[in-house]
Amino acid sequence: MTKSMPSTTRSLPIALIRAREGVMAPxxxxxxxxxxxEQQWRVLRVLDEYGRMDAKTxxxxxxLLFPSLTRxxxxxxxxxxITQTRDDKDRRRQFIEITPDGQKIIDERAPKAAQIVSDFKDTLGQENYETLLDLLAMLDTSSKG
Known part of the structure; x- marks a missing residue:
């Protein structure tokens, strides 16, 4: 064992992967x-929350990486x-919007999704849950300029 490296039981990358699997299972x-x-769900959730938007946003x-979103x-x-429409002014730019059928998937699963979040809050405690989200946001390089 290399002494300069932490044990795999205390390795942040490994802990994050294990935690991700625990979060994603339900x-x-x-x-x-x-x-x-899961990725399609994320796209629908974002469209449900923010409405119609361009593909890059x-x-x-x-x-998601842009090529993955395209697929x-x-x-x-x-x-x-979803529907995809081209911008009238910039034909390279696409706008994406959730359809009623996409919204139905979100709406039908909203109670179960809320229960999953509630279960995580019960496991961690409300304060730890919020602290965990704050700590993870600190590691999010995509939000840093």
């Missing part, structure tokens, strides 16, 4: 019958869950 279970992926807010958006469009 979300994956919730999405199992929908036929949509959507990629950023969904924590995911095509799939969601083919499923009838």
């Amino acid at each position: 979300i994956r279970e919730m999405l199992a019958e929908t036929g949509i992926t 959507l990629a950023d807010r969904s924590s 995911i958006a095509a799939t969601l469009r083919d499923k009838g869950l």
